[in-house]
Structures are given as structure tokens and as C-alpha cells.
Amino acid sequence: MHKKIYIFIFTLLNCTFAIGQDIILSQPYAASQYLSPASVGSGVYQQRIQANMRTQMFDGVNLSNTFVAGWDTRLRQKEEEQNNYIGIGTNIISDRLIGGLMQTNHFSVNLAYHLFLNEDYSNEIALGLGGTFSQTNIDKSKLIFNDSYDQYSGNFLGSSGDLINLKSFPRKISANTGIMYTHNSTVQFLQVSANAFFYGTPDQTNATTTDATRLKAIMYLNIEQVFNESNTFMIHASYNNRLNSGNLSRQLLAAGAVSFPLTYEWDQVKRLYVGCMYRVGEAIVPNVSLMLNKYNLGLSYDVFMNNKSGAIIKQNGFEISFSSSFGKRRNEFLKTIFD
Numbered sequence: 001m002h003k004k005i006y007i008f009i010f011t012l013l014n015c016t017f018a019i020g021q022d023i024i025l026s027q028p029y030a031a032s033q034y035l036s037p038a039s040v041g042s043g044v045y046q047q048r049i050q051a052n053m054r055t056q057m058f059d060g061v062n063l064s065n066t067f068v069a070g071w072d073t074r075l076r077q078k079e080e081e082q083n084n085y086i087g088i089g090t091n092i093i094s095d096r097l098i099g100g101l102m103q104t105n106h107f108s109v110n111l112a113y114h115l116f117l118n119e120d121y122s123n124e125i126a127l128g129l130g131g132t133f134s135q136t137n138i139d140k141s142k143l144i145f146n147d148s149y150d151q152y153s154g155n156f157l158g159s160s161g162d163l164i165n166l167k168s169f170p171r172k173i174s175a176n177t178g179i180m181y182t183h184n185s186t187v188q189f190l191q192v193s194a195n196a197f198f199y200g201t202p203d204q205t206n207a208t209t210t211d212a213t214r215l216k217a218i219m220y221l222n223i224e225q226v227f228n229e230s231n232t233f234m235i236h237a238s239y240n241n242r243l244n245s246g247n248l249s250r251q252l253l254a255a256g257a258v259s260f261p262l263t264y265e266w267d268q269v270k271r272l273y274v275g276c277m278y279r280v281g282e283a284i285v286p287n288v289s290l291m292l293n294k295y296n297l298g299l300s301y302d303v304f305m306n307n308k309s310g311a312i313i314k315q316n317g318f319e320i321s322f323s324s325s326f327g328k329r330r331n332e333f334l335k336t337i338f339d
Contacts, residue, residue, distance in 0.1 A: 030321035033091035037110035038128030038180035040072035041087015046327025191222040252280040
């Protein structure tokens with residue numbers, strides 16, 4: 001069984017070195033800048049931080065650890081009567097494979113202009129633009145191949161084998177853009193967005209030919225609605241043509257949850273969300289989330305439905321999300337799980 005796992009991991013690494021793999025989150029709605037650069041500056045409060053931590057395992061072997069963290073805020077208006085605003089934010093994505101053998105980091109800076117469409121400021125449209133610097137580190141000391149290391153000392157020879165073609169500092173600079181419509185009131189939240197991302201894993205090898213940067217499109221829908229006066233339900237649906245083993249493949253997500261109030265005090269927002277997400281053709285992801293005023297905490301567990309490499313390998317994933325809002329509250333609209 002372990003031999004099959006190692007064969008699968010080796011195959012995965014070959015694909016990763018050559019063309020890269022896309023990062024997957026099981027709670028993407030909790031990482032707004034991961035979905036859209038137009039989301040910066042949104043939310044009920046003046047500022048917020050968001051973070052997702054994900055671990056993916058194959059039959060007990062820690063395959064990857066992913067960390068996503070973002071901060072965003074609104075820029076202060078020079079004129080008090082000016083209600084439209086500019087949002088700014090930064091986002092970090094770090095993906096660490098097999099104990100640090102390979103680590104890819106993406107650092108983004110995003111700007112968005114938010115334009116209100118009505119007098120009560122419940123409808124707005126945002127246009128976002130961002131830039132991303134991507135960089136990859138490969139720890140050659142953790143790649144043990146007979147043709148690249150001395151069979152007695154174990155030292156890296158540095159003059160033979162495929163590792164000689166690895167770049168010393170792979171990096172890439174790219175851009176992303178998006179448009180987002182938001183409706184928010186005291187009982188309803190609706191958000192629709194379409195986005196284009198160009199960032200990906202930098203080329204790790206000194207190949208004579210390189211693949212052109214491919215466009216990754218993300219479209220998503222977020223809804224949260226109050227019912228029974230104190231409960232809410234949420235819906236998240238998204239589509240993206242993610243990069244998978246060198247090819248662009250479609251990924252569809254659908255998530256839903258129902259919240260239950262933990263208090264009925266008018267000045268407190270405390271809810272427990274219980275729900276599930278379905279990643280079409282891949283996994284079912286049960287999850288629970290806790291909202292305590294300005295703080296959100298989410299837990300999810302991936303139950304995969306597919307087998308890898310033709311072998312029966314137990315695959316699972318675990319993810320934690322956390323967000324905190326702070327600063328001045330912008331309005332008295334519904335605070336949602338998407339904040």
C-alpha cells in the first residue's frame with residue numbers, strides 16, 4: 001500500500017514541477033480575496049482579516065498544507081458627502097507540499113472601486129484590479145534519486161539527473177480583475193461576481209519552451225436570507241476552470257447551511273451554522289461555523305468520492321477558517337457568514 005502511495009506522490013510531483021496544480025479550498029466563501037479582487041473594502045465593518053488553513057492527507061501521509069490570509073479596508077474619503085469608496089487589500093496564499101519539499105507563495109495587492117446604485121446604499125457594484133507576485137521554493141535535499149546523489153555519501157552531485165534543470169528562484173508576476181454586484185439589507189444578502197485570474201505556479205524548470213499563461217475564470221453566487229425572524233440560511237455556488245495536471249478542467253461547487261441563534265439580544269450577533277458543500281465529482285464536505293459578533297470560525301472535513309492511481313487510497317482533508325471584523329461599523333445591514 002505504501003508503495004502505491006509513493007508512486008502516486010511521485011507522479012503528482014512530476015505534474016507539479018512541470019505545470020503546477022491549482023489550490024483548492026473547502027470554505028472558499030470565507031476567503032473573499034481568493035474569489036475576487038473586487039471584494040476588498042466590502043463587509044459590514046471598516047476592516048477585516050480572513051484566514052484559511054487546510055491540510056490534505058493520503059492514507060495518513062501529509063500531502064499538502066495550504067494557508068490563505070487576507071486583510072482589506074476602505075480608504076477614507078476626503079469629502080464627507082462622498083459615499084462611493086475605494087477598497088484596498090492584500091492577500092497571501094502559501095501552498096506547502098510533502099513536508100516542505102516544494103512551497104509556492106502568492107502575494108497579491110488588490111484595489112476596488114465601489115459605486116452605490118441607490119439612495120439607501122443597499123445596492124452597489126464594485127470593479128476590482130490586482131497584481132500578484134508568485135514564487136516557488138524546492139528543497140532538493142528532500143529529493144533522493146539514484147542518478148542525482150552519490151550512492152555512498154548521499155550528497156547531491158549537481159551535474160546529472162533531471163534536477164539540474166530546476167531554476168534557482170522561479171517567480172512570476174501576473175494580474176487579476178473582477179466585477180461584483182452586492183445587495184444587502186437587514187434581512188437579505190445577495191452577491192454575484194465574475195473574475196479573471198492569471199496567476200499560477202511559476203515554471204520550475206529551464207525548459208526551452210514555456211506554456212503561455214492561462215486564464216482562470218471564477219464566477220460565484222453568495223446568498224444569506226433571514227427566516228423565522230431569527231434563523232438564516234446561506235447558499236454559495238461557484239464555477240471555475242481550474243488548472244489540473246496541465247489541462248483546464250471545470251470545477252463546480254455548491255454549499256448550503258442553516259444558522260441557529262445563540263442569543264436573542266438585539267445588540268448581539270451570535271449564530272451557529274450547520275451545512276454541507278458538494279464539490280461536483282470530487283468530495284462532500286460537511287462543515288460547521290460559529291459567528292460571535294465580529295468573529296467567524298469555521299471547520300470542515302472533506303469526504304472524497306474518487307480513488308487515485310487506480311488504488312484504494314484513503315484521501316481526506318481538513319480545513320479551519322477564521323475571520324475578524326474591526327473598526328467602525330458601516331451600516332446596520334445583515335452581518336453574514338461571508339463577512
